[in-house]
Amino acid sequence: MILFAMCGALKRRFLLLYGTQKGQAKAIAEEISQQADHHGYLTDVFSLEDMEKFSLEKEKDPVVFVISTTGTGDPPETAVKFVRRIQNKDLPNDYLAHLRYGLLALGDSEYTFFCNGGKTVDRRLQELGAKHFYNTGYADDCVGLELVVDPWIEGLWVALKNEFMSRKESQAPDDDTTVLASSQTTQHVAENLDLQMRTLKISNSLTPSGALQKGPDSTAEASLVRSVPPLSQSSLTVPSLPAPYLDVQILHCEGKEAELSSLYPKETVFRVPIAQAKRLTADGAVKTTLMLELDISHTDVDLEPGDSFCVICPNPPNEVTELLNKVQLCERRSCQICLEVKADTRKRGASIPDYIPEKCSVDFVLTWCVEIRATPKKALIRALVEFTSDVAEKRRLQELCSKQGSSDYNRFIRDPSATIVDLLTAFPSCMPPLGLLIEHLPKLQARPYSAASSKLFHPGKLCFVFNIVEFAPCLERREPRRGVCTGWLAELIRGSTTIAETSDENAAVAQMCIFSRPSASFHLPSDTSVPLVMVGPGTGIAPFIGFLQHRQKMRQQNKDWTFGETWLFFGCRSHDKDYLFREELSRFVENGSLTHLKVCFSREPPDDTDENRPKYVQDLMKMYSKHIVRLLTSLNGILYVCGDAKNMAKDVNDALTDMISTELGVDRLEAMKTLASFRDRKQYLQDVWR
Numbered sequence: 001m002i003l004f005a006m007c008g009a010l011k012r013r014f015l016l017l018y019g020t021q022k023g024q025a026k027a028i029a030e031e032i033s034q035q036a037d038h039h040g041y042l043t044d045v046f047s048l049e050d051m052e053k054f055s056l057e058k059e060k061d062p063v064v065f066v067i068s069t070t071g072t073g074d075p076p077e078t079a080v081k082f083v084r085r086i087q088n089k090d091l092p093n094d095y096l097a098h099l100r101y102g103l104l105a106l107g108d109s110e111y112t113f114f115c116n117g118g119k120t121v122d123r124r125l126q127e128l129g130a131k132h133f134y135n136t137g138y139a140d141d142c143v144g145l146e147l148v149v150d151p152w153i154e155g156l157w158v159a160l161k162n163e164f165m166s167r168k169e170s171q172a173p174d175d176d177t178t179v180l181a182s183s184q185t186t187q188h189v190a191e192n193l194d195l196q197m198r199t200l201k202i203s204n205s206l207t208p209s210g211a212l213q214k215g216p217d218s219t220a221e222a223s224l225v226r227s228v229p230p231l232s233q234s235s236l237t238v239p240s241l242p243a244p245y246l247d248v249q250i251l252h253c254e255g256k257e258a259e260l261s262s263l264y265p266k267e268t269v270f271r272v273p274i275a276q277a278k279r280l281t282a283d284g285a286v287k288t289t290l291m292l293e294l295d296i297s298h299t300d301v302d303l304e305p306g307d308s309f310c311v312i313c314p315n316p317p318n319e320v321t322e323l324l325n326k327v328q329l330c331e332r333r334s335c336q337i338c339l340e341v342k343a344d345t346r347k348r349g350a351s352i353p354d355y356i357p358e359k360c361s362v363d364f365v366l367t368w369c370v371e372i373r374a375t376p377k378k379a380l381i382r383a384l385v386e387f388t389s390d391v392a393e394k395r396r397l398q399e400l401c402s403k404q405g406s407s408d409y410n411r412f413i414r415d416p417s418a419t420i421v422d423l424l425t426a427f428p429s430c431m432p433p434l435g436l437l438i439e440h441l442p443k444l445q446a447r448p449y450s451a452a453s454s455k456l457f458h459p460g461k462l463c464f465v466f467n468i469v470e471f472a473p474c475l476e477r478r479e480p481r482r483g484v485c486t487g488w489l490a491e492l493i494r495g496s497t498t499i500a501e502t503s504d505e506n507a508a509v510a511q512m513c514i515f516s517r518p519s520a521s522f523h524l525p526s527d528t529s530v531p532l533v534m535v536g537p538g539t540g541i542a543p544f545i546g547f548l549q550h551r552q553k554m555r556q557q558n559k560d561w562t563f564g565e566t567w568l569f570f571g572c573r574s575h576d577k578d579y580l581f582r583e584e585l586s587r588f589v590e591n592g593s594l595t596h597l598k599v600c601f602s603r604e605p606p607d608d609t610d611e612n613r614p615k616y617v618q619d620l621m622k623m624y625s626k627h628i629v630r631l632l633t634s635l636n637g638i639l640y641v642c643g644d645a646k647n648m649a650k651d652v653n654d655a656l657t658d659m660i661s662t663e664l665g666v667d668r669l670e671a672m673k674t675l676a677s678f679r680d681r682k683q684y685l686q687d688v689w690r
């Protein structure tokens with residue numbers, strides 16, 4: 001007891017701050033905090049939005065930041081106020097000179113401004129005199145965050161140890177005795193803790209295994225459930241068991257019908273009817289694109305063209321049922337659940353997730369609250385091991401979450417986007433309790449969509465456009481799947497074209513719950529004479545339809561105003577199948593709202609008369625390089641890019657660099673700087689997604 005009390009008093013502390021958008025930075029901060037405990041450190045963990053709970057100005061201990069990136073390289077919404085505060089130009093250069101910190105930036109290299117949320121904070125902390133005690137990590141969601149996160153966290157313990165050591169060395173002699181005593185005790189306690197808690201090494205003597213018992217077969221192929229040498233024969237280093245923290249009781253009474261608005265307490269959620277649904281692509285198109293028109297006349301939804309809004313969507317019902325079956329809760333799906341934080345949990349700061357409404361049913365939790373499609377993290381797989389009875393399955397799960405099994409994890413879980421249902425199907429003796437799923441599955445996120453209409457043009461209506469996302473079957477999963485939200489929307493409107501206009505008064509009108517997600521900068525300029533260049537292939541055209549409708553109305557209402565040149569670069573596969581908004585666009589050209597419409601087709605048969613015909617928007621833009629660069633440099637025009645982040649946004653960015661380099665006669669580095677300055681001045685705006 002005494003030792004423990006001393007241990008608590010002598011543990012080194014650091015401050016752990018996270019800026020999270022979808023919960024990943026938060027989950028990583030929690031992981032760091034949990035490991036910190038095992039390494040003998042105390043942590044205070046706060047979201048950057050809870051600024052009243054910490055003070056960098058007064059902070060004496062090291063600080064660790066975990067910061068994600070959103071939008072076009074912006075810090076997450078929860079960190080915006082913090083960033084604004086440290087960016088205050090009146091702060092002196094030595095304002096944070098006392099601060100030592102380490103920073104882990106999260107991002108996705110498929111987006112142009114990789115890890116920019118973290119980079120922005122890092123840059124500013126340095127400008128204010130703060131110093132690194134550990135190098136910044138840049139984790140890439142495109143290849144798997146854990147590739148950087150895991151080693152970065154491992155290195156953090158060494159860096160922290162060195163940091164505390166150097167602090168001790170620079171302490172005044174008066175303090176020496178206490179520090180020495182405490183460091184000896186801490187070391188002793190830390191060693192003790194280390195013995196209990198260090199990552200578990202598992203030898204291959206555990207390997208029993210259906211497949212593997214037959215002896216290593218060098219010709220066998222590895223799969224999700226099967227491993228081959230050398231992995232099947234290795235000792236494994238598996239992560240320590242995440243501390244369980246929820247007690248879940250399933251009551252005998254029925255769960256309450258919870259309001260979807262309670263899932264997003266900080267947002268104003270509106271339930272709106274679908275007024276019209278329209279398919280925009282022809283039969284035979286590679287992707288099916290739909291446009292929905294929502295009736296928002298009875299709501300306070302107030303979106304400008306360029307803003308987005310979020311659709312609250314459920315998990316696919318068949319997958320919810322499958323999961324309920326796997327955890328043997330099908331019969332009790334409508335029963336009320338009661339969640340409590342375990343009294344004896346080791347997890348620091350454990351709390352009931354705020355996105356699970358009180359007294360709701362088991363079914364509601366798995367349908368609306370947690371993302372059952374999320375790719376299981378290694379921590380979840382580690383936790384599943386404890387609920388798996390078959391020894392061979394247990395060993396394989398251990399492999400999949402181990403250091404040695406990283407490439408199998410990537411190959412069989414991360415790359416094919418395996419889900420918890422896929423895992424429980426592949427490992428039938430694994431029977432986790434509901435609490436474990438709630439602890440480990442992330443919040444089901446509402447999906448954002450760009451408004452494709454203007455309130456001036458269509459009062460009381462809000463349109464949006466999307467492709468139905470389709471995932472082909474693969475080895476691990478025989479059934480094709482649709483995206484969670486787009487698959488649900490497609491079902492919602494199946495068989496109807498104009499739902500609200502039905503003559504049958506009793507017919508149920510499909511409805512959905514939405515909330516606004518205004519954009520900080522992706523808007524039309526207030527000065528109508530500023531030239532616009534819009535680049536939006538595929539569904540990326542959505543916000544520009546809103547822009548052009550708005551412009552059309554403004555032109556009609558304000559005959560004396562000057563309107564700058566308006567260019568639109570659109571691309572699709574073929575003229576006949578997926579040329580979205582073809583008629584609307586030619587009307588905009590006819591009435592002068594759109595001065596230059598440039599369209600390219602990537603899958604049209606080759607044309608003998610024009611071998612160099614552009615395939616993609618970036619090729620098309622290069623043909624008008626002079627005009628675009630002139631609009632940006634001489635006329636302070638604004639260039640907007642919307643749509644696919646994976647390839648298009650990057651390719652357009654590269655093309656722009658080339659164009660600036662050629663037109664201004666500067667090298668690529670200089671051209672990149674010029675482009676960055678356009679971005680800083682909000683002349684180059686992106687609204688891109690995957």
Ligand code: FAD
Pocket residue numbers: 308373416417447448449450451464465466467469471472481482483484485486487539542687688689690
């Ligand atoms: P999800 O179920 O979320 O699946 C999508 C992603 O999950 C895939 O891209 C892939 O990365 C991964 N994935 C899941 N399962 C698999 C699998 N089996 N195989 C491979 N990969 C898998 N979209 C539009 O169409 N129109 C818009 O106007 C629009 N505006 C947006 C505005 C903003 C600000 C943002 C951030 C996004 C926007 N999006 C838009 C994207 C949109 O929010 C959704 O991401 C998209 O519609 C897919 O949602 P989903 O739930 O159907 O797919």
